[in-house]
Amino acid sequence: MIAAVRTIFFTIIFFGGSSFFAITAFFGSLLHQGLMRWAVRGWARYQHFCAKWILGIDVRIEGSLRDRPVLYAIKHESMYETIDMPRVFARPSVVAKRQLFDIPFWGKAALAYGMIPVDREGGASALRDMLARSKALLADGRPVVIFPEGTRVRHGESPPLQSGFAGLYKMLNVPVVPVAVNSGRLMPRNHWLRRSGTITYKVGEEIPAGLPRAEVEARVHAAMNALNN
Template identity: 85%
Template sequence: MASAFRTLLFTVIFFGGSIFHAIAAFIGSLVSPALMHWAVGGWARYQHFCAKWILGIDVIILGNMTDRPVLYAIKHESMYETIDMPRVFRRPSVVAKRQLFNIPFWGKAALAYGMIPVDREGGASALRDMLARSKSLLAQGRPIIIFPEGTRVMHGECPALQSGFAGLYKMMNVPVVPVAVNSGKLMPRNHWLRRPGVITYKVGEEIPAGLPRAEVEARVHAAMNILND
């Protein structure tokens, strides 16, 4: 009962505040980049605050996630890590499915902030657009974040990586840092209830650029799933 009450309270307070941050980010994208960046980063910090003080969820990072312009390949088990990236990094560029950019207010602000839409049905032209935008943002010194599984998975599942990861890794020609996440233990994809506990990010060893596809995929896949029970 306590977890159910906390979950309902979190839903009301967090999503209510999310509307404010989305509108502020949209206004900032039109008139003030500083306001836009504050709103995006503020949304991530707001989620962290609500998760900690309402749900009883703490977050720890094992290893060092720096702001260097490299490719981060991160396990995807819940919405939490998607929103959390601007808190963990300074101005990260996150590769996200194109449908998210259709959200009112947020979609335009996300593009202006530097998020990277990916159209999985768009073929080669969509991949070229994603690559061009990624290289431009990388040149600004910003880390590129990708969730190679393509969608949220249940904790313990180890699906194959989406083909777009290998293409991006090869054409960007930068090192990749895999990161394991176990958020699905507390925020499972197929259940509304949120439980207290600790979400862990475990940073794997940096993998150099230029490796064959099979090797880089195997190393990233193993490192991303190291927190699986």
């Protein structure tokens, strides 16, 4: 019962307040880059605040997540880690599905911030656009964050990585840092109830650029699922 009340209260407070950050980010993208970046990071911090003080969720990072021009491959179990990236990093460039950029106000701000849309049905032109954006952002010293599973998975599941990950790794020619996440324990996919506890980011060993596809996929897959038990 307590968890249900907390979840309902969190949903009302978090999603109600999110509109402020989306609208502020939109106008910031038109008027002032500093305001836009503040709003994007502010939304992530707002989620963290609401999760901690309403749901009773803490976040622990095992290892170091720093802004470096590398590819971060992160386990995807809930909405939490998607929104949390601008809080964890200073200026991350997150590869996200194209549909998210259609959200009113937020979509334009996300592009201006440096988020990278991926359109799985867009063909070669969409892939070239994604690569061009990724290379430009890496050249600016920013990390590129990708969720190689392609969609949220239940905690404990370990599906194969999407084929696009290996292609991006090869063409960007940068090291990749795998990160395990266990947020699905507290925010399970396809279930509305949220539980208290600790979400852990476990940072794996950096994997150098230029490895064969089978090797890099195996190493990233193992490290990303290190918290499955």
